[in-house]
Amino acid sequence: MKLSGWGRSPLVDAQVSVPRDLEALQKLLASKPSVIARGCGRAYGDSAINSSATIDMRRLNRMLAFDPKTGQLIAEAGVVLCDIIAAFLPRGWFPMVTPGTKFVTLGGMIAADVHGKNHRKHGSFRGCVDWIDVIGADGSIQRCSSKSHVELFEHTLGGMGLTGIILRAAVRLRAVETGWIRQTTIPAPNLKSAMTALERAQDSTYSVAWIDCLGTGGNLGRSLVFLGDHANASDLPTYRSLHPFATPAKRKLSVPFNFPCFALNRFSLRAFNSLYYRVGVWNRGQQLVDWDSYFYPLDAVADWHRIYGRKGFAQFQCAIPLNRSEEGLSALLQTVAKAGAGSFLAVLKRFGPQESRFSFPMEGYSLALDFPITTKNSHLWPNLDRITIEHGGRFYLAKDSRMSAETLRASDDRVGSFVQMRAESGWKSSFQSAQAERLVL
Amino acid sequence: MAHKFAALGHPIQLAARQSETLDAEKTDLQLRYGVPVTLHEFDALLMETHAQFLAMLPELPEVAVSVVGLMGSQERSERDHLLASCIMRSNYEGPANILALLANRFEERGSGTLVGLSSVAGERGRATNYVYGSAKAGFTAFLSGLRNRLAKRGVHVVTVLPGYVATKMTEGMNLPARLTAQPSDVAERIVVAVKRKNDVIYVRPVWRMTMLIIRLIPEGFFKRLRL
Numbered sequence: 241m242k243l244s245g246w247g248r249s250p251l252v253d254a255q256v257s258v259p260r261d262l263e264a265l266q267k268l269l270a271s272k273p274s275v276i277a278r279g280c281g282r283a284y285g286d287s288a289i290n291s292s293a294t295i296d297m298r299r300l301n302r303m304l305a306f307d308p309k310t311g312q313l314i315a316e317a318g319v320v321l322c323d324i325i326a327a328f329l330p331r332g333w334f335p336m337v338t339p340g341t342k343f344v345t346l347g348g349m350i351a352a353d354v355h356g357k358n359h360r361k362h363g364s365f366r367g368c369v370d371w372i373d374v375i376g377a378d379g380s381i382q383r384c385s386s387k388s389h390v391e392l393f394e395h396t397l398g399g400m401g402l403t404g405i406i407l408r409a410a411v412r413l414r415a416v417e418t419g420w421i422r423q424t425t426i427p428a429p430n431l432k433s434a435m436t437a438l439e440r441a442q443d444s445t446y447s448v449a450w451i452d453c454l455g456t457g458g459n460l461g462r463s464l465v466f467l468g469d470h471a472n473a474s475d476l477p478t479y480r481s482l483h484p485f486a487t488p489a490k491r492k493l494s495v496p497f498n499f500p501c502f503a504l505n506r507f508s509l510r511a512f513n514s515l516y517y518r519v520g521v522w523n524r525g526q527q528l529v530d531w532d533s534y535f536y537p538l539d540a541v542a543d544w545h546r547i548y549g550r551k552g553f554a555q556f557q558c559a560i561p562l563n564r565s566e567e568g569l570s571a572l573l574q575t576v577a578k579a580g581a582g583s584f585l586a587v588l589k590r591f592g593p594q595e596s597r598f599s600f601p602m603e604g605y606s607l608a609l610d611f612p613i614t615t616k617n618s619h620l621w622p623n624l625d626r627i628t629i630e631h632g633g634r635f636y637l638a639k640d641s642r643m644s645a646e647t648l649r650a651s652d653d654r655v656g657s658f659v660q661m662r663a664e665s666g667w668k669s670s671f672q673s674a675q676a677e678r679l680v681l
Numbered sequence: 682m683a684h685k686f687a688a689l690g691h692p693i694q695l696a697a698r699q700s701e702t703l704d705a706e707k708t709d710l711q712l713r714y715g716v717p718v719t720l721h722e723f724d725a726l727l728m729e730t731h732a733q734f735l736a737m738l739p740e741l742p743e744v745a746v747s748v749v750g751l752m753g754s755q756e757r758s759e760r761d762h763l764l765a766s767c768i769m770r771s772n773y774e775g776p777a778n779i780l781a782l783l784a785n786r787f788e789e790r791g792s793g794t795l796v797g798l799s800s801v802a803g804e805r806g807r808a809t810n811y812v813y814g815s816a817k818a819g820f821t822a823f824l825s826g827l828r829n830r831l832a833k834r835g836v837h838v839v840t841v842l843p844g845y846v847a848t849k850m851t852e853g854m855n856l857p858a859r860l861t862a863q864p865s866d867v868a869e870r871i872v873v874a875v876k877r878k879n880d881v882i883y884v885r886p887v888w889r890m891t892m893l894i895i896r897l898i899p900e901g902f903f904k905r906l907r908l
């Protein structure tokens with residue numbers, strides 16, 4: 241069947257199997273020369289595609305144990321984050337780290353070592369992972385953690401499925417008193433003030449800035465900065481505090497067809513962007529926001545990726561080290577603004593320190609931009625890549641669908657040892673994705 | 682199916698052969714939905730044990746769903762009468778027997794819903810699977826009779842005639858995507874049918890039409906078709 245990531249490009253003809261138990265999974269491993277695991281397919285590009293054997297893990301999705309004292313959940317890798325929240329938020333638990341969509345699997349979160357709006361404070365997903373059971377090409381299962389089989393553990397976190405198949409994992413959830421977030425919105429007229437607001441926000445659990453990409457000159461980097469903390473029971477109005485985890489049911493919107501490309505020209509974007517900015521200015525100050533609207537605003541629009549039209553879209557996400565961030569970000573934003581290719585989502589996050597074998601985050605700033613795939617935009621990529629590399633930055637593989645092997649190597653000096661590790665451990669021949677092939681990993 | 686009912690807050694009783702293999706499912710259901718879940722040893726073919734099985738349940742359920750079924754190989758069952766008999770009994774006698782016992786208990790209580798998974802294969806015998814199909818035909822007729830008998834006694838019977846469903850039974854078969862449902866679609870449809878007291882449901886609407894047409898083909902013509 242035709243398979244793609246969330247960006248709907250590239251489309252690859254791939255054989256997909258859906259094992260329903262461990263035995264079926266082991267049989268697949270024994271019969272296929274190379275495989276790649278796939279979760280919900282929320283990575284944007286070709287990370288979870290192997291044309292001859294893609295293994296859809298979503299049937300291996302049982303929750304196996306929960307310890308209400310420590311908040312440790314043991315579950316199979318195919319469990320979806322929204323089910324974890326549905327089961328445990330009513331009991332006072334929330335994920336430690338969550339990406340911007342709840343339709344991701346536990347395996348996918350580990351493999352991409354995802355980050356949330358709290359990276360600065362709590363680091364990436366690895367911080368809540370106690371151990372992982374990884375199944376190798378020979379069908380044997382290794383339990384790895386920061387204490388045993390350390391290399392397997394370290395490379396599996398952020399290893400994009402290229403070290404084996406994650407079968408189960410033990411992850412810790414965070415105790416929360418309510419399902420609500422206290423949000424503060426700060427309008428920032430330009431990049432510098434957005435960064436200052438983020439720098440000052442070190443006490444907030446969550447922080448993120450939404451950037452209007454079409455701002456130029458003095459408006460370059462015009463943003464809304466959103467800070468957030470889990471609300472305590474006492475923060476809620478009385479009528480809510482009786483049911484602190486109940487949040488209003490949302491109407492599900494959907495995008496039923498592919499938008500024609502012209503719907504997204506710079507004028508409609510400009511209107512969209514400045515409207516959003518106004519709303520933010522009206523809403524400045526504190527608000528209570530339910531967890532679903534706060535963390536997963538895009539999930540409310542099913543299939544929103546169709547808004548970018550049939551050709552699909554690509555996301556650009558880079559991280560730039562702290563000391564070069566301001567310079568690098570302005571150069572990136574200037575390039576985008578000049579091209580008039582402003583995207584719906586331009587998201588700026590402040591990352592805290594992180595040491596890891598192959599995970600994406602590093603201390604500094606991360607910028608994510610979406611673009612519809614058009615010829616015009618394809619000229620933009622090399623420039624964005626170059627600026628990122630010049631400023632010592634690197635790229636997020638979970639968002640990548642188009643980078644070259646050379647660009648990756650120029651941006652990340654860990655590639656060599658990752659590739660060597662893959663060769664030495666025999667992972668290279670057994671676990672292979674279209675992305676890994678393109679990037680020669 | 683258990684997930685959909687548990688999500689509505691129903692306590693779950695899972696009955697199966699080698700029920701201990703369902704331990705992980707049991708924990709999963711309990712963790713996700715916080716409902717009590719119990720496992721019960723049950724073999725549809727061991728009919729003499731069915732009364733005892735019912736007696737051992739912690740409580741008489743509100744809704745009982747039989748998904749028991751066996752496709753078997755049509756070709757082999759043409760030569761092997763033991764296999765043919767096993768297919769017939771697994772799809773008809775066994776499930777009918779346990780539902781009959783439950784029906785009596787539900788009738789006594791004056792409430793309850795019985796759900797039987799039969800098949801569109803029972804709508805007309807075809808060369809490629811008439812052993813299975815004939816048993817499903819019997820089961821469908823049984824369910825219809827049961828529904829008729831209990832209609833005034835507060836007990837409802839739902840007959841489910843799924844078309845193709847992507848399950849263990851059909852693994853490796855080349856099913857047309859448009860006609861194939863996922864197990865969760867079937868479960869969703871059943872939950873709705875139980876609530877709305879539907880009598881006979883097809884999971885994908887195209888099947889109702891398809892089967893109507895297949896039933897209408899004159900036998901003289903039908904017998905020469907390859908279906």
Ligand SMILES: Cc1cc2nc3c(=O)[nH]c(=O)nc-3n(C[C@H](O)[C@H](O)[C@H](O)COP(=O)(O)OP(=O)(O)OC[C@H]3O[C@@H](n4cnc5c(N)ncnc54)[C@H](O)[C@@H]3O)c2cc1C
Nearest residue numbers: 279280281282283339340345347348351354355400401406
């Ligand atoms: C709207 C949206 C918002 C997002 N926001 C964020 C964000 O804020 N932060 C962030 O970090 N990411 C974000 N992402 C990216 C997303 O979190 C990651 O791509 C994640 O890996 C997707 O999980 P998945 O289950 O869909 O995995 P897939 O997309 O199916 O797979 C992703 C990778 O994980 C591997 N994988 C999946 N399951 C297994 C397994 N069982 N064993 C081994 N490898 C496996 C695959 O091989 C592949 O390399 C976002 C994506 C979307 C669509």
Ligand SMILES: NC(=O)c1ccc[n+]([C@@H]2O[C@H](COP(=O)([O-])OP(=O)(O)OC[C@H]3O[C@@H](n4cnc5c(N)ncnc54)[C@H](OP(=O)(O)O)[C@@H]3O)[C@@H](O)[C@H]2O)c1
Nearest residue numbers: 698724725726748749750798800843844845846848849850
């Ligand atoms: N899949 C389809 O396309 C399709 C189409 C129409 C109708 N159906 C019907 O839908 C129902 C569910 O089937 P499925 O597709 O889910 O296939 P399945 O996975 O093979 O399920 C059949 C179940 O019946 C159980 N079973 C068989 N004989 C039994 C016995 N003697 N005692 C107790 N349990 C027994 C099996 O248990 P074990 O696990 O122990 O073997 C299995 O769990 C069946 O009645 C089937 O005929 C299926």
